[in-house]
Amino acid sequence: MTSNEVEVKLIEVLQGIQSDSxxxxxxxxxxxxxxxxLEGFDSMLWxxxxxxxxxxxxxxxxNNNNIFxxxxxxxxxxxxxxxxxxxxMVSKKEDQA
Structure with a gap:
């Protein structure tokens, strides 16, 4: 998985949350x-x-990782x-497996 692929998916997720809100x-x-x-994007939404x-x-x-x-x-x-x-994070987990 590339950083670009994650970025595209993260943008999709954030767009969905913003639209739904x-x-x-x-x-x-x-x-x-x-x-x-992002309007309304706070500790309840991240x-x-x-x-x-x-x-x-x-x-x-x-759960304890705030990627933002x-x-x-x-x-x-x-x-x-x-x-x-x-x-x-994903790379480190794969290296440990």
Whole structure:
């Protein structure tokens, strides 16, 4: 699985959540930061988005991992950066198997 494939799926997930929430989803691209740029996207929605993404990709993303924040929790990530985080997680799990 490539970072680009994860990014495309993550954008689809976020567009679905935004549409279902009654917000505009047309501007969602890899360069936006969901925690900062998506209306209504907060601590109640990011776990839902991660769960939907994990299911859509057929991977396990641990519950304690917020893919939308840097490891130190100080910087909100773009969609592209979040996709890279997911790929790194999946790669580490495959290496351990």
């Amino acid at each position: 009654g917000y505009d989803a047309s501007h969602i691209a890899g360069t936006i930061c969901p925690l900062r740029d 776990p839902v988005a991660i769960c939907i993404l994990a299911s859509a990709l057929g991977v396990n993303i641990p 924040l840097s490891n130190d929790g100080k910087r909100a990530l773009t969609i592209s950066e979040s996709a890279a985080v997911v790929c790194e």
